[in-house]
Amino acid sequence: MNEHPAASRLAAAAGLPAGRPALTLVLPTFNESGNLAEAIRRVGQVLAGVGWEVIVVDDDSPDGTSALAKSIAVENPRVRCIRRVGRRGLAGACIEGMLASSAPVVAVMDADLQHDEALLPQMYALIAGGEADVAVGSRFVAGSEVKGLSRLREFASTVANETARRMLGVTLADPMSGFFMLRREIVDAAAPKLANQGFKILLDILSVSPRTLKVHELPFTFRDRVAGESKLDSLVMLEFLGLLVSRYLGGALPVRFFMFALVGLTGVVVHLISLRVGITVGRLAFNEAQLIATFVAMTWNFFLNNRLTYSDRRLRGFWGLTRGLITFYLVCSVGVVGNVGIAGWLNSLDQTWWIAGTAGALVGAVWNFSATAMLTWRVH
Ligand code: GDD
Ligand code: MN
Numbered sequence: 001m002n003e004h005p006a007a008s009r010l011a012a013a014a015g016l017p018a019g020r021p022a023l024t025l026v027l028p029t030f031n032e033s034g035n036l037a038e039a040i041r042r043v044g045q046v047l048a049g050v051g052w053e054v055i056v057v058d059d060d061s062p063d064g065t066s067a068l069a070k071s072i073a074v075e076n077p078r079v080r081c082i083r084r085v086g087r088r089g090l091a092g093a094c095i096e097g098m099l100a101s102s103a104p105v106v107a108v109m110d111a112d113l114q115h116d117e118a119l120l121p122q123m124y125a126l127i128a129g130g131e132a133d134v135a136v137g138s139r140f141v142a143g144s145e146v147k148g149l150s151r152l153r154e155f156a157s158t159v160a161n162e163t164a165r166r167m168l169g170v171t172l173a174d175p176m177s178g179f180f181m182l183r184r185e186i187v188d189a190a191a192p193k194l195a196n197q198g199f200k201i202l203l204d205i206l207s208v209s210p211r212t213l214k215v216h217e218l219p220f221t222f223r224d225r226v227a228g229e230s231k232l233d234s235l236v237m238l239e240f241l242g243l244l245v246s247r248y249l250g251g252a253l254p255v256r257f258f259m260f261a262l263v264g265l266t267g268v269v270v271h272l273i274s275l276r277v278g279i280t281v282g283r284l285a286f287n288e289a290q291l292i293a294t295f296v297a298m299t300w301n302f303f304l305n306n307r308l309t310y311s312d313r314r315l316r317g318f319w320g321l322t323r324g325l326i327t328f329y330l331v332c333s334v335g336v337v338g339n340v341g342i343a344g345w346l347n348s349l350d351q352t353w354w355i356a357g358t359a360g361a362l363v364g365a366v367w368n369f370s371a372t373a374m375l376t377w378r379v380h
Contacts, residue, residue: 021053021078022104023124024184026097027111028090029058029065034227035112036068040079042117043109050124055100056081056111057093089312090178090231091204092196098187107181108201109137112228114148115179116220123181123218132216133186136172136202137179143219144174153232160240164200167248168207173217175203186213195243195255196312199236207247235308238262259309260369263301271297294336295329302328302376310377324376331371339364 025043029036040054058066060083069081082100084093098106105127109115115137123135139146140161146154157176164175180202186209193208194201206213242258274296278289302325306314315324343360347353373379 020051020103021101022051022128023047023053023181024098024101024103024106025052025054025120026094026101026106026108027054027056028093028097028108029056029061029069029111030088030090030231031061031063031065031228032111033061033063033065033068036065037072039109039111039113039117040072040076042113043120044076044078046117046120047124050121051103053078053080053101053103055097057097058083059088059093060085087312089196090199090236091194091201092312094178094201095187095191095194095196098184099191101184104184105181106184106187109179112225114223114225116223119179119218119220120181126216127181127183131214133213134180134182134202134206134215136174136177136215136217137220138172138174138177138217139220139222140173141217141219145219145221148222148224156237160237163244164203167244168203169211170203170206172206172215175206176200177202179220193251195246199232200240200243204243204247208251235311238308256309256373257366257369260305261365263304263309264365264368266304267297267301270300298329298332299325301332305372306377313377313379315377327375328372331375332368334371335364335368338367 025047027036027039032039036056043052043054056066056069056079058069058081060066066081066083069079070083073079073081080100082096084096094108098108105124107120107123109117109120119137123137126132126135138144139149140158149157161174161176164170165172168175176199178199178201182205187205190205190208194204206215238259239255242255245258246253246255271293274293275289278284278292279286282289282292284292306321306324315321339360341360342363343356346356346359351359
């Protein structure tokens with residue numbers, strides 16, 4: 001086979017025996033059975049001069065994408081598939097795919113044909129030739145065109161890009177792009193600090209890596225989606241906000257804590273509404289209504305957290321949910337004791353009432369978050 005000159009140089013420098021892949025392309029998939037085969041066929045065409053491999057990372061798509069990927073792999077030894085069961089998330093899938101690579105250069109591209117694979121050889125030449133550390137397929141530089149986004153999505157994307165640039169000091173035109181290539185060692189170094197949730201993998205890699213990386217943006221036309229549908233929904237946007245805040249605070253707060261706290265705020269509203277209903281409609285005594293409202297709010301918080309904060313490790317089935325709910329109640333009851341205890345103690349030290357109250361609530365929230373992460377959703 002005719003190897004790209006830069007490719008063989010880089011492969012030799014990395015001590016690669018001939019025939020080992022110099023480039024790993026990660027294709028994350030969720031329900032892409034209508035696109036995957038064509039995507040791989042096109043990749044093979046444009047990368048004919050490079051020793052490439054494709055790793056499909058599929059989150060157990062109900063439409064059988066992983067079975068399809070494996071049947072392609074049987075025919076084509078350059079293709080592999082990681083099937084992840086019980087997990088969801090684009091960023092996590094991309095990270096896992098890149099970490100499974102042993103090639104010196106790794107890339108990520110959407111598997112739905114919206115990205116222009118013709119950019120790959122150019123990106124590869126930039127990285128392999130040492131002209132750039134990171135090459136990005138950009139939707140928002142001169143020469144780019146966006147066909148595959150609704151007006152609203154394009155607007156949201158612009159706002160998100162701008163916010164990200166300001167908050168994190170990233171100077172890219174399209175830090176949200178899901179189409180990029182870089183030396184594997186950059187990902188290896190960044191991996192322990194990356195968030196698994198959400199879509200913003202490139203932004204995350206750049207924000208935890210040294211600022212001296214040379215990033216090169218290449219324009220392309222973001223095509224219309226033909227088969228299947230987009231998975232970017234309001235949950236993904238919420239996770240994005242969480243990621244921004246978390247990174248802005250220097251990673252001091254995990255993304256999940258932010259979402260947990262947001263859910264907690266909605267729980268306060270639910271609590272007050274049920275309290276009012278209990279007193280006025282139910283004609284209950286205050287203490288009874290308060291007790292019931294507490295359980296209503298905890299139940300609300302549990303299900304909302306299970307859906308949003310822990311969308312990637314959602315508890316399911318009767319027993320899963322029952323166990324989850326019971327541990328959640330238990331943890332939060334302890335949280336209330338801590339909350340009231342701390343607030344009362346600070347108040348007795350003559351602190352202002354609202355400082356004492358806020359400190360109590362904060363301690364309660366941190367406890368609830370950490371303990372339910374361990375006991376209810378079993379994050380280690
Ligand atoms: N494994 C896995 N798990 N893959 C996923 C998941 C997931 O939870 N969610 C989406 N994908 C895959 C899709 O199958 C597709 O190949 C690719 O990731 C992009 O997903 P889309 O749902 O098509 O995203 P989009 O086109 O709406 O969003 C585009 O713009 C975003 C920024 O605004 C994409 O280019 C994104 O990559 C980009 O971040
Ligand atoms: Mn898409």
